[in-house]
Amino acid sequence: MPTWKEKLAGKMDSQLEEEIDVFETQIALRRSGKLDEKIFAETRLRRGVYGQRYDNGHRHDGIRTQELQYLSEMTKGPDTLWDAPGMQRIKIPFGGLTPDQMDALAELAEEYSDGVLHVTTRQDFQLHYVHIDDTPTLMRRLAAVGITTREACGNSIRNVTACPLAGVCRDEVFDVTPYAKASSKFLLGHPDAQGFGRKFKIAFSGCRERACGLVNMHDMGCIAVKRVENGEEKRGFELYVGGGLGAVPHQAKLFDSFLPEEELLPISQAIARVFARLGEKKNRAAARIKFLVTKLGIDEFRRIVLEERKTMPVDPRWTGYLAAVEKYKEKPSREASPLNGRQRPEGFDEWYRTNVYCQRQAGYAVAAITLPLGDLSAWQTRGLADVARRFSGDNVRTTVEQNIVLRWVSEADLPDLYRELKRIGLGDAGAGTIVDVTACPGTDTCKLGIASSRGLAAEIRTRLAGKFFNLDEAVKNLHIKISGCFNSCGQHHVADLGFYGTSRTIGNRKVPHFQIVLGGKWQDNAGAYGLAMGTVPSKRIPEVVERITDRFVRERQGTETFQEFVKRIGKQELTTILTPLMQGPAYEQDPSFYSDWGDPREFSIGDLGVGECAGEVVSVAQFDLAAAERMVFEGQLRLDEGDYAQADALAYRAMLQAAISLVKTQFQDVTDAPDTVVNEFRTRFYDTQLLGDRYAGSRFAQYLFKRHLSPPHEHTRDQAHRTVEEAQLFIESAYACYDLLTERGGMAAPLRPPVHTEKAAGIR
Amino acid sequence: MDVHRLGIKVFIAEPVRLQVTDFIPIFHTWIQKQIVQDHLLVDVHNYSHIHHGPGILLVAHQGNFSIDMGDGRMGLLYNRKQPDSGTIHDRFVTILKFVLRGCCLLEADPGLARRLRFRTDELLIIANDRLNTPNEDATFLELQPALSALFQRILDGTEFTLSRYSKDPKERFAVRVQTNQSPEVKTLLARVS
Ligand code: HEM
Ligand code: SF4
Numbered sequence: 001m002p003t004w005k006e007k008l009a010g011k012m013d014s015q016l017e018e019e020i021d022v023f024e025t026q027i028a029l030r031r032s033g034k035l036d037e038k039i040f041a042e043t044r045l046r047r048g049v050y051g052q053r054y055d056n057g058h059r060h061d062g063i064r065t066q067e068l069q070y071l072s073e074m075t076k077g078p079d080t081l082w083d084a085p086g087m088q089r090i091k092i093p094f095g096g097l098t099p100d101q102m103d104a105l106a107e108l109a110e111e112y113s114d115g116v117l118h119v120t121t122r123q124d125f126q127l128h129y130v131h132i133d134d135t136p137t138l139m140r141r142l143a144a145v146g147i148t149t150r151e152a153c154g155n156s157i158r159n160v161t162a163c164p165l166a167g168v169c170r171d172e173v174f175d176v177t178p179y180a181k182a183s184s185k186f187l188l189g190h191p192d193a194q195g196f197g198r199k200f201k202i203a204f205s206g207c208r209e210r211a212c213g214l215v216n217m218h219d220m221g222c223i224a225v226k227r228v229e230n231g232e233e234k235r236g237f238e239l240y241v242g243g244g245l246g247a248v249p250h251q252a253k254l255f256d257s258f259l260p261e262e263e264l265l266p267i268s269q270a271i272a273r274v275f276a277r278l279g280e281k282k283n284r285a286a287a288r289i290k291f292l293v294t295k296l297g298i299d300e301f302r303r304i305v306l307e308e309r310k311t312m313p314v315d316p317r318w319t320g321y322l323a324a325v326e327k328y329k330e331k332p333s334r335e336a337s338p339l340n341g342r343q344r345p346e347g348f349d350e351w352y353r354t355n356v357y358c359q360r361q362a363g364y365a366v367a368a369i370t371l372p373l374g375d376l377s378a379w380q381t382r383g384l385a386d387v388a389r390r391f392s393g394d395n396v397r398t399t400v401e402q403n404i405v406l407r408w409v410s411e412a413d414l415p416d417l418y419r420e421l422k423r424i425g426l427g428d429a430g431a432g433t434i435v436d437v438t439a440c441p442g443t444d445t446c447k448l449g450i451a452s453s454r455g456l457a458a459e460i461r462t463r464l465a466g467k468f469f470n471l472d473e474a475v476k477n478l479h480i481k482i483s484g485c486f487n488s489c490g491q492h493h494v495a496d497l498g499f500y501g502t503s504r505t506i507g508n509r510k511v512p513h514f515q516i517v518l519g520g521k522w523q524d525n526a527g528a529y530g531l532a533m534g535t536v537p538s539k540r541i542p543e544v545v546e547r548i549t550d551r552f553v554r555e556r557q558g559t560e561t562f563q564e565f566v567k568r569i570g571k572q573e574l575t576t577i578l579t580p581l582m583q584g585p586a587y588e589q590d591p592s593f594y595s596d597w598g599d600p601r602e603f604s605i606g607d608l609g610v611g612e613c614a615g616e617v618v619s620v621a622q623f624d625l626a627a628a629e630r631m632v633f634e635g636q637l638r639l640d641e642g643d644y645a646q647a648d649a650l651a652y653r654a655m656l657q658a659a660i661s662l663v664k665t666q667f668q669d670v671t672d673a674p675d676t677v678v679n680e681f682r683t684r685f686y687d688t689q690l691l692g693d694r695y696a697g698s699r700f701a702q703y704l705f706k707r708h709l710s711p712p713h714e715h716t717r718d719q720a721h722r723t724v725e726e727a728q729l730f731i732e733s734a735y736a737c738y739d740l741l742t743e744r745g746g747m748a749a750p751l752r753p754p755v756h757t758e759k760a761a762g763i764r
Numbered sequence: 765m766d767v768h769r770l771g772i773k774v775f776i777a778e779p780v781r782l783q784v785t786d787f788i789p790i791f792h793t794w795i796q797k798q799i800v801q802d803h804l805l806v807d808v809h810n811y812s813h814i815h816h817g818p819g820i821l822l823v824a825h826q827g828n829f830s831i832d833m834g835d836g837r838m839g840l841l842y843n844r845k846q847p848d849s850g851t852i853h854d855r856f857v858t859i860l861k862f863v864l865r866g867c868c869l870l871e872a873d874p875g876l877a878r879r880l881r882f883r884t885d886e887l888l889i890i891a892n893d894r895l896n897t898p899n900e901d902a903t904f905l906e907l908q909p910a911l912s913a914l915f916q917r918i919l920d921g922t923e924f925t926l927s928r929y930s931k932d933p934k935e936r937f938a939v940r941v942q943t944n945q946s947p948e949v950k951t952l953l954a955r956v957s
Binding site for chain 1: 766769785788789792795796798804806807808809810811813814815816817818821823825828834845892893894895896934935936
């Protein structure tokens with residue numbers, strides 16, 4: 001039987017294929033102890049391979065903390081056991097999916113996870129309980145359908161999100177899809193976006209007023225705008241930077257009210273470079289770009305970015321994609337036709353009211369699939385893929401409300417579509433309403449979870465669904481969002497009713513609580529954040545929802561929004577509503593308060609681990625040096641197999657790579673042409689004696705010069721063996737040099753212009 | 765045949781008397797006692813909100829147990845994750861043993877106080893590996909001898925049929941074992957052990 005690797009060879013994008021091979025080698029290196037656990041942790045995070053609760057080998061079982069005795073003591077990161085189940089995040093740029101991709105995702109959920117696909121609050125998918133050894137195969141099977149997991153986590157540019165209605169929306173200025181796609185592709189793995197101290201999130205929105213893109217809460221947000229210049233209509237973006245949720249939410253600042261479309265990618269790149277260079281690296285709590293923008297002020301930040309923009313070498317990709325933008329078109333699977341007069345199945349009208357959106361294109365509609373807690377099973381995913389093939393074509397998208405939408409459905413098909421959805425249990429009404437509660441993974445799988453956001457979400461959903469059709473219209477359209485802790489992955493800051501998990505002690509025991517955050521604004525691209533009102537025991541939160549919404553219905557003035565209502569009646573009055581609910585009963589009175597929703601274990605916060613949200617700060621140089629080591633390792637393998645030419649070539653490449661990693665600390669835009677690398681390295685590190693003599697650095701540098709100047713005439717075992725050994729020594733000296741420079745604080749060297757040298761490489 | 769990710773589902777008779785969430789506290793107790801031989805039990809996950817989904821999952825390192833709701837039929841499913849030694853026949857034996865042990869534990873659980881009984885006139889065997897066991901007749905022909913030998917032994921000569929569960933090439937390969945008798949799970953367990 002061939003392996004998946006053999007079976008899929010040549011069926012993947014060659015770059016993805018190579019990257020996954022590299023990742024597999026990194027796994028092998030870590031297994032054999034040749035790759036540091038911190039570097040490996042950040043390496044896997046940048047492939048979307050995330051830790052999961054209890055992976056430090058401890059779990060409170062309700063009575064005591066158990067040591068989970070995995071067979072191997074090997075780690076995949078600090079305090080993270082190799083065999084412990086983990087999470088795989090799968091990046092879905094702007095949420096765009098095809099039915100074939102859905103089939104593939106379903107297969108992977110079944111074979112490597114627990115049979116469930118989870119849609120995240122940033123349009124990604126997550127698989128849980130995945131073994132790290134399965135991840136390369138999983139990635140290959142994704143690559144075969146054009147999906148990458150690269151930079152889904154870690155200190156990198158995360159999934160680029162966009163309104164799920166982009167292109168079909170009645171209000172949009174223009175379709176942002178091709179721009180989101182181009183940005184995502186351009187920035188993926190971009191060398192200038194590798195040295196961040198924290199993650200960086202980008203969102204696109206087609207208009208200013210509606211919520212779908214949530215631009216204001218992003219590190220970088222782009223809103224479509226048009227302007228007439230010399231009688232010609234031009235497309236551009238209102239560009240925002242420095243927004244972000246997290247414990248301390250920031251509203252994004254306006255960077256440019258009209259960034260012409262051709263400047264979108266270069267300015268993104270310039271922002272990435274400035275963030276990589278000036279962003280905080282040591283204090284993780286202040287490392288997002290929002291802190292840099294606040295520290296510098298938006299005007300100074302803008303000035304630096306525009307300066308940076310001028311120094312950047314021109315890249316044809318900046319504008320290469322623009323020719324195709326106007327032509328970008330999606331293909332419906334069926335002709336447009338109106339709904340009128342068709343027979344409607346039972347439940348259809350209610351579903352239609354909340355889950356169908358009539359597109360700008362007459363006769364077509366978007367149908368939303370309400371996913372409870374963002375989950376759907378492999379079987380449902382396959383079923384939905386078939387439904388999509390029949391009614392929607394390749395036009396499926398995930399949403400930040402953890403749902404899926406099918407676009408370009410002919411209106412006449414809606415009743416049939418609804419019947420099919422019901423058949424696979426996906427015909428629930430209520431998309432985007434109060435029953436459609438958003439929740440982060442929380443204590444179910446997240447290492448930082450304090451209280452059960454998913455348990456609470458399920459409870460609220462069940463209670464409200466029972467009376468949904470009797471709810472007042474004003475209440476129906478409110479949004480509830482829940483995070484398991486203050487980190488706000490569930491986006492509670494932008495909900496009408498937001499909650500985040502905390503813990504309080506009553507008697508000697510811990511009780512799960514939620515902080516209540518009211519009046520955040522989902523509209524206007526997440527235009528305002530909510531106000532914290534106080535904490536209430538978890539088990540009383542459904543009552544909180546009930547009391548506050550009742551009060552809203554009773555006292556609402558005219559068409560007042562919930563935010564206006566909260567503002568009008570004020571925090572003090574709201575606290576009065578909540579105060580009677582804030583105290584929990586004694587354990588003896590009601591022990592149920594001392595365990596969380598859906599989890600009978602006595603509540604504990606002993607399972608809190610160290611989250612990987614910030615990843616490990618690994619500098620670009622450390623990554624590059626690790627890559628050099630990997631190449632020598634591969635060279636060694638080729639040597640053992642008797643492929644001397646390859647062994648020699650890999651060893652040589654490894655030396656160049658090590659040299660590049662040092663050069664880049666001074667000269668970011670160095671090209672990888674061997675002559676240039678050797679020249680730059682010689683001038684900057686050898687001639688200046690920066691390489692130093694710790695571990696005989698200058699002697700080992702000669703190995704690079706020698707191999708560069710005189711490649712072998714014939715490949716023998718002896719010669720290849722020597723080059724591999726020499727490469728290893730050279731890399732050691734590069735590491736020593738790197739360490740020395742870090743000790744001296746010389747690594748964050750400002751960008752210096754390239755050294756132009758006439759000397760031919762190696763002549764000396 | 766190099767397939768290790770195998771699963772077996774045993775169906776619950778009269779599931780109307782049970783809620784799938786009834787199993788959450790039971791699985792937590794199993795973890796507290798680490799009661800399942802040869803398994804490191806890790807966590808419980810509630811998927812009861814998914815229509816015909818994995819129900820309640822008990823995650824273990826070697827293989828997961830779940831009160832599975834696939835096809836709307838409640839049953840205990842064991843899904844092997846880590847490789848086993850031995851021939852394909854040996855691996856089926858091991859997995860059958862694990863799932864039957866799970867069934868016996870559940871039937872004996874005081875929390876379910878006689879509400880739960882498994883039926884054994886039908887079993888579902890799932891190969892969770894599309895590479896080695898594509899859902900096609902050839903796979904059936906290849907696995908049939910091992911399965912026949914196994915069930916002849918453990919059904920003690922009772923007649924049985926083996927049939928493919930679904931012919932949809934996207935589904936996993938699965939075989940339904942059917943007989944007209946339904947001995948108790950502990951009887952079957954005694955025969956496999
Ligand atoms: C200090 C650590 C963390 C911080 C500050 C943090 C913060 C955030 C924020 C602010 C968001 C989303 C809102 C946005 O769009 O900007 C987010 C997304 C998310 N976070 Fe976290 N997070 C942390 C750790 C974790 C951990 C440990 C998990 C557990 C698995 C997790 C799971 C998620 C998920 C599932 C999303 C949606 C993700 C996506 O598709 O990109 N987060 N996080
Ligand atoms: S909000 Fe907290 S509990 Fe929820 S996923 Fe983020 S870090 Fe985990």
